[in-house]
Amino acid sequence: MQKAVFMTGLNQMEMRDIPIPTPQTGQVLVKLEYVGICGSDVHYLEYGKIGDFVVNGDFILGHECAGTVAEVGPGVKNLKVGDRVALEPGITCGQCKFCKTGRYNLCPNVEFLATPPYHGCLEQYIAFPENMCFKLPDNISTREGALVEPLSVGIHAAKQGKVTLGDRVVILGAGCIGLVTLLACKAFGASQVTVVDLIPKRLECAKKLGASHVINGKEEDVLAAVKQITEGEGADVVIETAGSSTTVAQTAEIVCTGGRVVLVGMAPEDIIPYNFARLMAKEASIQTVFRYRNIYPQAIKAIAQGLIDVSGIVTHEFDFADTPKAFDYVIHNKDDVIKAVIKIG
Ligand SMILES: [Zn+2]
Numbered sequence: 001m002q003k004a005v006f007m008t009g010l011n012q013m014e015m016r017d018i019p020i021p022t023p024q025t026g027q028v029l030v031k032l033e034y035v036g037i038c039g040s041d042v043h044y045l046e047y048g049k050i051g052d053f054v055v056n057g058d059f060i061l062g063h064e065c066a067g068t069v070a071e072v073g074p075g076v077k078n079l080k081v082g083d084r085v086a087l088e089p090g091i092t093c094g095q096c097k098f099c100k101t102g103r104y105n106l107c108p109n110v111e112f113l114a115t116p117p118y119h120g121c122l123e124q125y126i127a128f129p130e131n132m133c134f135k136l137p138d139n140i141s142t143r144e145g146a147l148v149e150p151l152s153v154g155i156h157a158a159k160q161g162k163v164t165l166g167d168r169v170v171i172l173g174a175g176c177i178g179l180v181t182l183l184a185c186k187a188f189g190a191s192q193v194t195v196v197d198l199i200p201k202r203l204e205c206a207k208k209l210g211a212s213h214v215i216n217g218k219e220e221d222v223l224a225a226v227k228q229i230t231e232g233e234g235a236d237v238v239i240e241t242a243g244s245s246t247t248v249a250q251t252a253e254i255v256c257t258g259g260r261v262v263l264v265g266m267a268p269e270d271i272i273p274y275n276f277a278r279l280m281a282k283e284a285s286i287q288t289v290f291r292y293r294n295i296y297p298q299a300i301k302a303i304a305q306g307l308i309d310v311s312g313i314v315t316h317e318f319d320f321a322d323t324p325k326a327f328d329y330v331i332h333n334k335d336d337v338i339k340a341v342i343k344i345g
């Protein structure tokens, strides 16, 4: 038997014994070591749903994870017992037009960890397809391995915005996704990355992680500050990660002529007032981001080579036995926590 943490109701969690799964053909059994707490996990626990995804019955949260292969199923070719791996949490069908064209993040048949009805990974062992378990080199810890998931969102955002050498980038929001997007944009060669948030602690963190400028949206006029920082031009790429209608609307103003807007954050409102005339007058484009695709291998190499250092993202660590406490802490200290991880003992 193994331990797993179930969400049993809104703001209720409990640890239970469940069987250790047997790896099927093409699967490995992974002994999990770290699981990151994502904003989506917290949202499910507090509200029981995200959009159309509704938690029905007892549910295991967690989708950002890494661990060590403990057993291999029949037909496993590339991994062996003892390999340390980061798990990409979406198992796709491989048959639909999106999978066949390499855009598997859009697969309608995806089984994504901790997205109802599929359980997550806040447990000690998980059986998972070998081809979604990415081997970590010796110089990457499983703690960093668990951060490959959020980092992949940041890298996908930078790619969707075609961030390249010399770009001036503005990132709205300095939560975990804003900060990994900052790391990605710098790795992609942006010459200037400005990060905007309302919380001083997060802006400090952005500075530490290499932001060239930070703007506190509570104290400063964001549009005027960006204008000044970009010598009147506006940003080549604006990446919205805060998920607020205010910051979404700001993207049309901040982007430069011919520039790119990338929407990553999910605003609570479905419909947001937006100045499309301004965007069109600049012939600026809008891209969106849904998870990521084909990024784990690059992300792992970038961390291994020191191009991206994710270790500074983690602000809090909790033991597995304290998982309910960890979620409670995250819910009540949202301004203070950038990324909390659970160490699975
Ligand atoms: Zn996540």
Ligand SMILES: [Zn+2]
Binding pocket: 092, 093, 094, 095, 096, 097, 098, 099, 100, 104, 107, 108, 109, 110
């Ligand atoms: Zn598919």
